[in-house]
Amino acid sequence: xxxxxxxxxxxxxxxxxxxxxxxxxxxxxxxxxxxxxxxxxxxxxxxxxxxxxxxxxxxxxxxxxxxxxxxxxxxxxxxxxxxxxxxxxxxxxxxxxxxxxxxxxxxxxxxxxxxxxxxxxxxxxxxxxxxxxxxxxxxxxxxxxxxxxxxxxxxxxxxxxxxxxxxxxxxxxxxxxxxxxxxxxxxxxxxxxxxxxxxxxxxxxxxxxxxxxxxxxxxxxxxxxxxxxxxxxxxxxxxxxxxxxxxxxxxxxxxxxxxxxxxxxxxxxxxxxxxxxxxxxxxxxxxxxxxxxxxxxxxxxxxxxxxxxxxxxxxxxxxxxxxxxxxxxxxxxxxxxxxxxxxxxxxxxxxxxxxxxxxxxxxxxxxxxxxxxxxxx
Amino acid sequence: xxxxxxxxxxxxxxxxxxxxxxxxxxxxxxxxxxxxxxxxxxxxxxxxxxxxxxxxxxxxxxxxxxxxxxxxxxxxxxxxxxxxxxxxxxxxxxxxxxxxxxxxxxxxxxxxxxxxxxxxxxxxxxxxxxxxxxxxxxxxxxxxxxxxx
Numbered sequence: 001x002x003x004x005x006x007x008x009x010x011x012x013x014x015x016x017x018x019x020x021x022x023x024x025x026x027x028x029x030x031x032x033x034x035x036x037x038x039x040x041x042x043x044x045x046x047x048x049x050x051x052x053x054x055x056x057x058x059x060x061x062x063x064x065x066x067x068x069x070x071x072x073x074x075x076x077x078x079x080x081x082x083x084x085x086x087x088x089x090x091x092x093x094x095x096x097x098x099x100x101x102x103x104x105x106x107x108x109x110x111x112x113x114x115x116x117x118x119x120x121x122x123x124x125x126x127x128x129x130x131x132x133x134x135x136x137x138x139x140x141x142x143x144x145x146x147x148x149x150x151x152x153x154x155x156x157x158x159x160x161x162x163x164x165x166x167x168x169x170x171x172x173x174x175x176x177x178x179x180x181x182x183x184x185x186x187x188x189x190x191x192x193x194x195x196x197x198x199x200x201x202x203x204x205x206x207x208x209x210x211x212x213x214x215x216x217x218x219x220x221x222x223x224x225x226x227x228x229x230x231x232x233x234x235x236x237x238x239x240x241x242x243x244x245x246x247x248x249x250x251x252x253x254x255x256x257x258x259x260x261x262x263x264x265x266x267x268x269x270x271x272x273x274x275x276x277x278x279x280x281x282x283x284x285x286x287x288x289x290x291x292x293x294x295x296x297x298x299x300x301x302x303x304x305x306x307x308x309x310x311x312x313x314x315x316x317x318x319x320x321x322x323x324x325x326x327x328x329x330x331x332x333x334x335x336x337x338x339x340x341x342x343x344x345x346x347x348x349x350x351x352x353x354x355x356x357x358x359x360x361x362x363x364x365x366x367x368x369x370x371x372x373x374x375x376x377x
Numbered sequence: 378x379x380x381x382x383x384x385x386x387x388x389x390x391x392x393x394x395x396x397x398x399x400x401x402x403x404x405x406x407x408x409x410x411x412x413x414x415x416x417x418x419x420x421x422x423x424x425x426x427x428x429x430x431x432x433x434x435x436x437x438x439x440x441x442x443x444x445x446x447x448x449x450x451x452x453x454x455x456x457x458x459x460x461x462x463x464x465x466x467x468x469x470x471x472x473x474x475x476x477x478x479x480x481x482x483x484x485x486x487x488x489x490x491x492x493x494x495x496x497x498x499x500x501x502x503x504x505x506x507x508x509x510x511x512x513x514x515x516x517x518x519x520x521x522x523x524x525x526x
Contacts, residue, residue, distance in 0.1 A: 054496075055514055090402055220433065220485025231454075238457055310401045311435065311450060311461075324437040324448065335439035344488050 012040055015358075019048045023126075023362035026372035030349075034358065042353040044346060049376040057336045062088065062162070062303045065336060069323075070156040072338055073374045075118060078104075078111040079316035081160035083323035084336065086241055088162050090310035091327050099292040100164030101243040105285050106177065107150070107159065108242070108314075109278045113184065114143040115317030116275045119369050120191065123268055126366040127204045132194045139187050142180045149173055162303065164295025177286045181279045188276060196269070205268060206259030209352045209364040213262075220344040223319025225368060228254035228270045229262030235315035247284055249277045264367035271369075304331050318342055318369050340374035378427035380406050380460060386425070391417055400461050407448075407461035415447070415464045416477035416503075422451065422462070423482045429453040430460060436479075436489035438497050440517050443467065445474060445497060449486075470518065471498065471511045478504035 018029040027048035033040045057068045069084040070077035082104060089096060096104075117140040124132040144154040150173050151159040151166075159166050195201045216226045226233060234251045236244040252273035254266030305327040312323045319341025326335040345368050356364060378386075384397050387408075395408040395418070410418050422430050434450035449462040468474045478501035480487040490501045498513035500506075512519055 052514065055519075093402055217431065218484045220488060233454065308401050310403060311405075311437075313434070320434070322435045322450070324435060324450075326439050326441070334441065335437075337435075337437040337439070339435040339437075339489075343492070344485060347488050 086312035205265035
């Protein structure tokens with residue numbers, strides 16, 4: 001074999017992913033420039049899921065706004081409903097009964113559990129562990145069944161109302177919550193064995209897509225993505241709402257155990273630990289649901305909020321979700337604006353994708369838990 | 378430093394007369410400034426050591442009484458206090474308006490400015506965002522028939 005190997009001519013090639021592509025979480029476009037397999041630069045284009053949500057809500061009455069809020073993120077409808085209701089209740093000076101607050105908290109934590117299970121399933125699928133994905137989705141089904149038992153829907157619950165919730169706890173719901181929490185607690189040990197203790201799985205995630213503390217502040221990243229980088233911020237602790245002030249729980253952060261702090265593995269570990277915390281919160285609150293009313297007023301299509309504005313913050317499964325509501329004292333809002341976590345996380349993508357190989361793109365995208373629906377609104 | 382002292386220092390340093398007001402019914406406080414002072418006040422708030430307002434919770438725009446009202450929700454991560462900064466600028470019909478960008482002060486604000494630029498027709502001066510092109514859907518006079526001939 002010749003000692004002199006002729007260097008093959010190469011150049012940067014352009015590769016477009018999307019708007020529809022199996023490796024993308026939702027319709028969006030990724031324009032990549034590749035040097036062989038490695039990404040040199042990336043450009044993101046979103047807007048394919050723009051549904052004019054904020055404009056639509058301005059033309060609807062206050063009651064319909066709750067249904068519209070669901071569509072911000074279909075997998076996290078409890079959080080957007082909670083944010084909207086908190087803001088409107090602030091404007092109207094409505095005191096939500098303790099029982100209703102507990103019901104809301106339970107639904108939000110169940111939604112967090114469902115979201116994090118969906119995240120774990122998605123990560124397993126991206127890495128190629130399809131069997132694990134099916135196991136996790138089996139657990140998620142039992143959470144969705146709980147939503148159906150309580151609200152009648154598995155997604156897009158439309159269950160929150162200004163002043164409370166639309167119905168009281170269904171018979172058998174609390175017992176079923178305990179059962180599902182117990183079941184998932186047992187299964188989490190299985191997930192550890194299948195994923196965390198599995199070198200093949202860990203090697204796909206470790207050192208990939210490291211988000212530094214500087215990146216968190218540059219892009220405004222929040223939630224588990226920020227906590228994985230060591231930035232301990234959680235709206236439930238900083239600005240407690242709906243009974244969270246009465247619950248003790250830990251806020252896990254990433255420690256860089258298998259790679260760097262803030263890499264894809266840390267983002268997965270943080271969500272796994274948060275899942276465990278959510279299960280404990282659920283059991284704690286379900287054991288102590290106060291007696292009382294599930295709502296303090298009946299809201300119909302003629303509901304009017306007085307003149308004023310408010311900004312509500314909630315900790316959704318993806319991060320900090322804010323809702324700014326302005327009322328002019330009429331039957332429809334002047335403005336409902338959402339601050340969504342994914343809109344900030346997606347801006348970090350071009351810098352995170354640099355230097356990553358093409359095969360790792362789906363894993364990195366899945367690790368950020370992006371919801372393009374809430375980016376585009 | 379408490380917010381009252383902070384605003385007093387702001388007024389003294391920048392020769393303003395901003396007043397702390399409650400934001401809606403919440404315990405949060407806000408200051409309203411002229412759009413000409415918006416950038417200067419933002420720079421001051423970011424650089425002021427005692428305030429440490431290093432986080433933009435939200436940047437929201439609404440069309441109220443023929444003006445675009447900008448509301449910046451600021452927070453100190455370390456000290457957990459919040460301050461809301463409000464300013465407004467007049468506009469006409471579907472003409473774009475110019476506003477200074479606070480993206481160089483708080484880079485996380487660029488996510489909001491990019492959305493506002495497209496939907497409200499605001500050119501954020503000092504940023505790399507594309508110039509706004511009509512029609513601007515979130516303005517109240519936007520008609521679904523725009524552009525259809």
